[in-house]
Amino acid sequence: MEKQNRIRQIYGYTVCLIAVVTSLICISGVVNNAIDLSNPLMAAGGYDDSLGSFDAWMATRQKFTPPGGDAAARDTASDAALHVRYEAVRNSRISHLVFRARKGLIGQLLLLIIAVGLFATHWRWMRRLQGEELPGGAG
Numbered sequence: 001m002e003k004q005n006r007i008r009q010i011y012g013y014t015v016c017l018i019a020v021v022t023s024l025i026c027i028s029g030v031v032n033n034a035i036d037l038s039n040p041l042m043a044a045g046g047y048d049d050s051l052g053s054f055d056a057w058m059a060t061r062q063k064f065t066p067p068g069g070d071a072a073a074r075d076t077a078s079d080a081a082l083h084v085r086y087e088a089v090r091n092s093r094i095s096h097l098v099f100r101a102r103k104g105l106i107g108q109l110l111l112l113i114i115a116v117g118l119f120a121t122h123w124r125w126m127r128r129l130q131g132e133e134l135p136g137g138a139g
Contacts, residue, residue, distance in 0.1 A: 005129060005132075008129055009126065009129060012122045012123075012125055012126040012129065013126065015118055015119075015122045016118075016119050016122050016123055016126070019115040019116070019118045019119035019122070020115075020119060022111065022112075022115040023112055023115045023116060023119070026108045026109075026111050026112035026115065027112065029104065029105075029107075029108035030105060030108045030109060030112065032104075033101045033102075033104040033105035033108060034101075034105060036097065036100075036101035036104075037098060037101045037102065037105065040093075040094050040097035040098050040101065041090075041093065041094060041097070043097055043101065051086075051089065051090045051093055054082075054083060054086050058082070058086075
């Protein structure tokens with residue numbers, strides 16, 4: 001009987017330890033995703049066009065435009081048309097990044113809830129086990 005209780009204790013405390021570590025990792029993910037939701041364009045961090053402002057977008061676009069000679073490859077759209085393109089690209093990027101951050105936030109929160117539930121149930125179970133081990137079952 002003593003060996004069986006030791007195995008239960010090892011299992012219970014191991015689950016509690018894993019739940020605590022999982023919770024700590026999830027809290028970091030929740031914070032990161034919440035920050036990404038507050039400013040999705042800053043969360044992108046890629047090497048593509050900068051969408052912080054129209055001027056920044058134009059500057060990064062010009063880096064990738066072929067130099068002088070090839071007139072067919074150069075963009076000859078008006079400023080108004082370029083502003084419309086910029087807004088479309090910016091809105092598309094924001095909606096993609098907000099979706100990704102929400103998805104990550106929901107996943108991390110669900111994992112955190114499961115880890116807290118596992119910890120609470122196993123911790124109570126371990127307390128009951130310890131109470132049963134004491135003489136007279138008092139604890």
